[in-house]
Amino acid sequence: MSRPARAVIHLDALKHNYRLAKSLSGKGKALAVVKADAYGHGAIPCARSLSEEADGFAVACIEEALELRAAGISNRLLILEGFFDQSELIDVASESLDIVVHNPEQIKQLEQTPLEKPIRVWLKMDSGMHRVGILPGHYREAWTRLEQLPWVSEILLMTHLSCADQTDTGYTRQQLEVFEQHTLGLPGERSIANSAGLIHCASARADWSRPGLMLYGASPFDHCHDIEARLRPVMALHSAIINIKEVPAGSPVGYAGTAVTNKTTRLGVIAMGYADGYPLAPNGTPVLVNGQSVPLTGRVSMDMLTVDLSEMADVKVGDPVLLWGKDLPVVEVARYAGTIPYQLFCNINRVPLSYQHSASKEVV
Numbered sequence: 001m002s003r004p005a006r007a008v009i010h011l012d013a014l015k016h017n018y019r020l021a022k023s024l025s026g027k028g029k030a031l032a033v034v035k036a037d038a039y040g041h042g043a044i045p046c047a048r049s050l051s052e053e054a055d056g057f058a059v060a061c062i063e064e065a066l067e068l069r070a071a072g073i074s075n076r077l078l079i080l081e082g083f084f085d086q087s088e089l090i091d092v093a094s095e096s097l098d099i100v101v102h103n104p105e106q107i108k109q110l111e112q113t114p115l116e117k118p119i120r121v122w123l124k125m126d127s128g129m130h131r132v133g134i135l136p137g138h139y140r141e142a143w144t145r146l147e148q149l150p151w152v153s154e155i156l157l158m159t160h161l162s163c164a165d166q167t168d169t170g171y172t173r174q175q176l177e178v179f180e181q182h183t184l185g186l187p188g189e190r191s192i193a194n195s196a197g198l199i200h201c202a203s204a205r206a207d208w209s210r211p212g213l214m215l216y217g218a219s220p221f222d223h224c225h226d227i228e229a230r231l232r233p234v235m236a237l238h239s240a241i242i243n244i245k246e247v248p249a250g251s252p253v254g255y256a257g258t259a260v261t262n263k264t265t266r267l268g269v270i271a272m273g274y275a276d277g278y279p280l281a282p283n284g285t286p287v288l289v290n291g292q293s294v295p296l297t298g299r300v301s302m303d304m305l306t307v308d309l310s311e312m313a314d315v316k317v318g319d320p321v322l323l324w325g326k327d328l329p330v331v332e333v334a335r336y337a338g339t340i341p342y343q344l345f346c347n348i349n350r351v352p353l354s355y356q357h358s359a360s361k362e363v364v
């Protein structure tokens, strides 16, 4: 038998979530964001399963884009960080990639690099996130410079929201106003919303939305939100109990003895650790054993973690464990661990991924 830690990726759920994103987009189109290996879910199989219906995909960099093209993905494909070096523009043009342009340096390099095949540029405005993007006061000038290049076939107008996941929409409204004001009268399709914007802010939906996290079935909100009931988790992180033992009261558990039993305690050890991407979550974080919630106890180690099985009547070595997935939302584990679901997904490592296309059929 091999180590039981594994992640099952439910592609039917991915499709369901993409359709939900599309329905929220109204008449708008939706780029499925599959950067960072589809948030740890595997970019190629995820993109393949959406390729017939997705309006397009978005990745972070050219390496990720070329990997998808090499795998036969011919959908529209946007590089969210654009290019870092002029030399990338050759591949951008020959592979028909769309690029984000977010700083004056990139504009200068584009001006200096005539391309045989014209490309589409998504000109990004910094409407208030203050990470990348052209500042509002320079946006029109940037647009005009791109407009003059014969090798730019189309300019889309884009910005990114920093606080769309917050209950208070004040800052989002401010960003939308800045974007509106500084693109007034400019032709071209517009793109604003990530998952949170798409769900929470109707006026951010625009011509193209860019949902990422929601496609994988996790809510982008820190607070409870109705959308959770409509999303289907794509990743199920499984393992099994590999050891059970009973220890007396006063026994320290695991490295540094960060938990000490206060009664006779039945401890279960699970093949899952931080080397698999499980977070250093605190005592009490829920884990499902045989479908029943039990608390994590002691510090998570590299390859194993320990739970308190005292409340479980029948449990034996080999019993199934779910770390997150259906019935245990990744968002909940993230809350306990003091992080965000994005990071939990992206940290997935070492565990083999297998793909399930429908409820019955599993393809490895």
Ligand SMILES: *Cc1c(COP(=O)(O)O)cnc(C)c1O
Binding pocket: 033, 035, 080, 160, 193, 194, 195, 196, 210, 211, 212, 213, 214, 220
């Ligand atoms: C990652 C990313 C997205 C997707 O964000 P989610 O919160 O995962 O929906 C959208 N737009 C840009 C520019 C991004 O970098």
